[in-house]
Amino acid sequence: MRRGVALFVAVIALVALSSGTFRSMERADVIVPGPGVTATARLSDYFAPLAGSPGETPVYVLDSGNPGGTVVILGGTHADELAGKLAAVLVVENAVARQGRLLVIPEANASASTHTLPLEGHPQRVFIPLPDGSERTFKLGSRVTNPLHQWPDPIVYVHAASGQELAGSDARNLNRNYPGRPDGSLTEQVAYAIQQLVVQEEADLVIDLHEASPEYPVINTIVAHPRAMDLAAWVALEVQMEGMSLGLEPSPESLRGLIHRELGDQTSALVVLMESANPAQGRLRGKTDADLVLEGQDPNYVKAARIGRLYVPFDEGGHPLSERVARHITGLQSFLRNLGLFGEDQEVVVEGLPSYAELAGSDLGRFLQGAEPTEH
Ligand SMILES: [Zn+2]
16 A cells, blocks of 8 residues: 555656656747847737647748848748758848848747657757857757647548648648648648748748758758749759759659648749758667767768668768758858849848858857847
8 A cells, every 4th residue: 555655656756747848848949039130920920820829939030121032931840850940040040131031930830849759769959059158958849740739640641732641640740731721730720821921921932941861862952842943953053063962852743731832832932942961860870869969970870871871971970960050051041142033023132141161060059149139
């Protein structure tokens, strides 16, 4: 009996402790608006029912006040793909628009950033040291919406607009839910709100930032809607000439629900997605911890590269987060620089973003603001 009571107390204590850990992921990361941020909107400004829901998330506006193109940048569509989110954060904290404007959503699926994927052993957050000795912390969320916010999954997920059938858990995958539905699931509503933002703001270009495992064929690549192919090819060539290899894939015709397919077909925006290589997402990885996410080094992947099993080079240096963010920032800057060549009055000029050489291999913390807003 006494053992029963002791066990009961121990279970209650464990539940209390772990629920505290779970709740800590509900707190949003601190993002410090930099000198170029002219307004902070919310996703619910474009679809009111999202207000107060786990799908609500900030939209940072960097408006030059001068005519030009409008570019939407998304990070955190898949919240475990940290380079996408960090690249978006770097834009918010460093970029200043001189012509045209940017709308940046660092956590496109905010619900996905409130939990980790089951059975992956991922850390809940990473810590990035700043030059002054302090640090910034960023959550490492999940690929999909939190099941506490959308449950149960259907056995088969049917994409509403096409009738395409996918695995049940893809019902919570934002990048299988476009163009979304106003009366649909939370994930469909978030997709719908982003579609509404693109339409209402008359976006010329949408860039969705992702990562994937080194053994995934679509890696270090742009995926572009057919209308965005000319611009994307120009970008791929330009960054190649700067020494960064970046592939180019067309948006598949038959796979529905993807942002480049659906918003490319249904809005006037050019829509592209970029992928960098993250070993923390791979099936071949060994020890899984915050170092793997930050340093991107894994001896298993060095072996896999040696026997030709990967789609990216992989040596002992790995692919650190700073290099993966540098790839996104470099590709993104090339898109911004060249958008004006592909449409009238779409010129965008943005200053303040670091170059590939400044970012890759450097301390990411150099390009993050202190926790308190600082003057530039
Ligand atoms: Zn992704």
